[in-house]
Amino acid sequence: MTRSFRFTGWHMFATIALFFGVVIGVNMTMATLATRTFGGVVVANSYVASQEFNGWLKAAEAQKRLGWEPKLESIDQRLVVATSARHAVATAVARHPLGRLPDVAIRFTETAPGRFVADTRLPAGRWRVHLTFVRGADRADFVRDVAA
Structure with missing residues (x-):
């Protein structure tokens, strides 16, 4: 059956x-x-960005050769940067990661060779700092996160 x-x-x-x-x-x-692995990159025009990509790679290689890798910290809500970019002009824009606070433009004073101290204090919180160093024709841009 x-x-x-x-x-x-x-x-x-x-x-x-x-x-x-x-x-x-x-x-x-x-x-x-x-x-979790890639936050993405937003560009205004992806075709134009693809045409400029090799130039960006060359600029990144030139920046890496300068060896100006900065170390950023916040002391009493004032940014302090240590780098080998001696006698350079240092500026920054601090952006709140969530956009809750307005951007803060920051100028630095070189207090010792390669040590830059911000002229203004940041409000308390987490910040994404876009650093720029210029010395003659050399330029380097960095992005660092810091808690003020």
Whole structure:
């Protein structure tokens, strides 16, 4: 005596639920990995950006050769930068990461060779600081996060 298998509505429901559960699970995993590993870059015109990309790479290589890698810290809500960019003009723009506070333009005074102290204090909080050093024809731009 053989018993035949009947495919019922419950079997169909379980099959569809399992299928969509796997699809949704994979999509959620991929979306999570994508947002945690690469924040993305926004440009006004991607075609123009692609044409300028090699120039950006050359500028980055020239900046790296300068060796002006800055170390940024906040002392009493005043930014202090230590770098090998001696006798350079240092400026910065501090931006609040969430845009809750207005941008703060910062000028620095070189208090010792390679040590720059900000002329203004930052409001308390986390800031993303866009540093610029210029000495003659040499220029270097850096982005650092700091808590004031």
